[in-house]
Amino acid sequence: MSQPQPTPSSAPQTDLDLKQMANAIRILALDAVKNANSGHTGMPMGMADIATVLYSKFLKFDPKNPHWFNRDRVIISNGHGSMLPYSLSYLTGNEKITIEEIKNFRQLGSHTPGHPEVDVDAAIETTTGPLGQGISNAVGFAIAERVLNAKHGDKVDHFTYVFVGDGCLMEGVSHESCSLAGHLGLSKMIAFFDDNEVTIDGRTDISSSDDVKKRFESYGWEISEVDGHDHGAIEKAIEAAQKSDKPSFIACKTKIGYGCPTLESQPKAHGAITGDEEIAGVRQNLGWSHAPFDIPDDILSMWRSLGVQGDDWSPEVDFSGLDKVIAELKESFATDKPTKATRQLSGACLEKILPALESMIGGSADLTGSNNTKVSDSKVITKDDYNGNYINYGVREHGMAAIMNGIALHGGIIPYAGTFMQFADYSRPAIRLAALMEQRVIHVLTHDSIGLGEDGPTHQPVEHLAALRAIPNCYVYRPCDGIETAECWELALKQESAPSVLALTRQGVPPIREEADPVNKCELGAYILEDCAGDEPEVTLFASGSEVQLAMEASERLGDGVRVVSVPCMERFWEQDGEYIQSLLCNNSIKVAVEAGIRQSWDRMIGGHNPFIGMDSFGASAPADQLFKHFGITADAIVEAVESKRKG
Numbered sequence: 001m002s003q004p005q006p007t008p009s010s011a012p013q014t015d016l017d018l019k020q021m022a023n024a025i026r027i028l029a030l031d032a033v034k035n036a037n038s039g040h041t042g043m044p045m046g047m048a049d050i051a052t053v054l055y056s057k058f059l060k061f062d063p064k065n066p067h068w069f070n071r072d073r074v075i076i077s078n079g080h081g082s083m084l085p086y087s088l089s090y091l092t093g094n095e096k097i098t099i100e101e102i103k104n105f106r107q108l109g110s111h112t113p114g115h116p117e118v119d120v121d122a123a124i125e126t127t128t129g130p131l132g133q134g135i136s137n138a139v140g141f142a143i144a145e146r147v148l149n150a151k152h153g154d155k156v157d158h159f160t161y162v163f164v165g166d167g168c169l170m171e172g173v174s175h176e177s178c179s180l181a182g183h184l185g186l187s188k189m190i191a192f193f194d195d196n197e198v199t200i201d202g203r204t205d206i207s208s209s210d211d212v213k214k215r216f217e218s219y220g221w222e223i224s225e226v227d228g229h230d231h232g233a234i235e236k237a238i239e240a241a242q243k244s245d246k247p248s249f250i251a252c253k254t255k256i257g258y259g260c261p262t263l264e265s266q267p268k269a270h271g272a273i274t275g276d277e278e279i280a281g282v283r284q285n286l287g288w289s290h291a292p293f294d295i296p297d298d299i300l301s302m303w304r305s306l307g308v309q310g311d312d313w314s315p316e317v318d319f320s321g322l323d324k325v326i327a328e329l330k331e332s333f334a335t336d337k338p339t340k341a342t343r344q345l346s347g348a349c350l351e352k353i354l355p356a357l358e359s360m361i362g363g364s365a366d367l368t369g370s371n372n373t374k375v376s377d378s379k380v381i382t383k384d385d386y387n388g389n390y391i392n393y394g395v396r397e398h399g400m401a402a403i404m405n406g407i408a409l410h411g412g413i414i415p416y417a418g419t420f421m422q423f424a425d426y427s428r429p430a431i432r433l434a435a436l437m438e439q440r441v442i443h444v445l446t447h448d449s450i451g452l453g454e455d456g457p458t459h460q461p462v463e464h465l466a467a468l469r470a471i472p473n474c475y476v477y478r479p480c481d482g483i484e485t486a487e488c489w490e491l492a493l494k495q496e497s498a499p500s501v502l503a504l505t506r507q508g509v510p511p512i513r514e515e516a517d518p519v520n521k522c523e524l525g526a527y528i529l530e531d532c533a534g535d536e537p538e539v540t541l542f543a544s545g546s547e548v549q550l551a552m553e554a555s556e557r558l559g560d561g562v563r564v565v566s567v568p569c570m571e572r573f574w575e576q577d578g579e580y581i582q583s584l585l586c587n588n589s590i591k592v593a594v595e596a597g598i599r600q601s602w603d604r605m606i607g608g609h610n611p612f613i614g615m616d617s618f619g620a621s622a623p624a625d626q627l628f629k630h631f632g633i634t635a636d637a638i639v640e641a642v643e644s645k646r647k648g
């Protein structure tokens with residue numbers, strides 16, 4: 001692939017040109033933060049030279065077509081420095097980021113929020129701010145690029161550049177993801193480390209003594225070190241990095257708040273630089289005599305000369321075979337009536353789905369056999385062969401979740417991967433960002449309750465279903481049997497703009513649904529599994545997952561007048577129209593909910609005054625059947641709860 005060729009007439013020619021272009025970034029950051037009276041000025045001022053060299057000499061991008069699939073990706077992991085990408089978008093002529101947007105930095109309704117929020121139209125590739133996420137997303141972008149390159153050749157062949165600060169590298173998730181990047185030899189990933197030796201509280205040496213370069217070297221990265229304000233040195237380092245067969249880490253010695261008379265290189269430059277004297281001093285030091293937000297034409301036209309024309313090709317995610325596969329799966333579960341764990345039933349679903357939906361990439365955080373995420377069609381991606389669809393993520397749950405976000409953001413692939421549900425706590429920050437970014441990422445979380453048994457309370461999720469349901473735009477599915485598992489997989493795969501969690505059992509569950517209904521009943525989130533005669537049930541039992549069987553058993557014992565409602569996905573249920581919601585909730589029946597987790601999230605279904613059968617403490621180490629009895633999650637307990645409610 002050829003590198004971008006600047007338009008010769010207005011293209012930057014000299015080092016002075018590059019200096020002025022970098023100063024334009026600095027001044028825009030300074031003016032926007034001053035205008036907003038909040039933000040972070042220091043990082044864009046410190047990394048302006050690196051960005052200028054990257055954009056003017058190397059970056060493959062089309063300012064008029066930010067969606068160009070084969071563009072190089074630029075990820076700003078130190079997202080507090082958001083005025084860097086916004087300045088770059090404006091300067092290069094992105095149509096969405098006008099000078100008005102720069103003036104509206106951090107204001108309601110602007111396209112320039114405090115921290116970058118994914119907006120490909122504005123050339124913002126991912127949402128960053130929580131430190132460590134962006135660099136981990138970048139690993140996902142770089143994986144997606146190599147995998148799609150193995151499938152589509154030159155059509156997908158680009159670099160992934162990431163700007164990263166001390167803060168990101170202190171975060172644990174950066175260790176997880178960068179270690180995997182080295183292991184997978186992601187040679188088209190290039191990181192620019194803003195080696196300014198300061199964070200908010202002071203110099204980095206107040207809290208860190210590790211040698212970051214050695215750390216990355218040990219991960220298998222190519223290391224170089226440059227003066228982050230020396231354009232020639234930066235250019236050479238990028239050239240070398242592009243040729244390396246490893247991911248590259250360019251440690252750039254920079255001065256935070258470069259150009260500030262008193263704050264340059266000081267931790268105080270990290271935040272908003274708003275002092276009039278300081279700002280006047282910067283203008284003087286940089287030889288910048290123009291009014292706020294005014295970028296002179298000659299400098300703007302140098303920026304506007306950059307970029308090349310992209311095309312409109314993008315890989316297709318082909319869903320055409322999915323409906324048939326789901327129908328066949330439901331048919332086979334209805335016929336075979338397996339009593340199996342939903343994790344195994346999920347594995348059976350994947351066995352059929354994977355060959356039909358080639359765009360999926362699976363994986364597990366070292367629990368492949370337990371998560372049932374790897375099937376006959378799975379082929380492990382390695383450093384030597386990217387033509388696969390399965391990643392051994394290692395014991396790196398947080399990294400895995402953040403990498404999956406990057407894979408989804410890149411486009412062309414649907415990522416899914418597993419771990420124990422308990423460890424969703426480790427991946428939660430990235431699950432939250434997937435929800436915020438509206439990304440289709442599927443988390444296969446097995447061992448979803450005390451039902452996992454002997455491994456004990458350290459491994460038994462109790463509050464996790466509630467905690468995951470608490471994330472807006474995150475769909476938590478807890479199927480009760482094979483047919484529901486197939487339906488939930490279908491919904492997760494078709495949910496383009498949200499992450500999904502599949503909460504699956506370790507222990508076997510009996511088949512509940514008998515018919516392979518042509519409609520996807522789980523789509524409604526909650527539905528009548530078994531109804532009573534007449535319009536009004538005397539009792540409604542609500543349950544999810546492995547506890548649906550208990551509700552069914554209790555219903556049988558309670559006799560007439562009992563309705564059982566399966567609740568595989570609360571988020572979907574609350575999205576239904578009022579009439580449907582009312583049809584399940586607004587009657588005078590006694591309502592009981594059953595789930596082997598905490599009550600939180602169920603009150604909305606049953607109200608505060610109705611009984612909940614579940615957990616209100618941590619679990620314990622014992623065989624699962626004993627635990628359900630010990631914690632009173634049984635059909636007996638449901639029957640008793642109903643009877644005591646009947647007595648009033």
Ligand SMILES: Cc1ncc(C[n+]2csc(CCOP(=O)(O)OP(=O)(O)O)c2C)c(N)n1
Binds near residue numbers: 131167198200256270
């Ligand atoms: C996970 C997380 N923890 C804390 C913060 C708050 N925070 C924002 S920037 C920052 C310091 C970052 O230091 P560095 O990356 O060196 O940035 P620089 O000061 O060089 O701009 C902190 C603690 C955050 N954004 N994310």
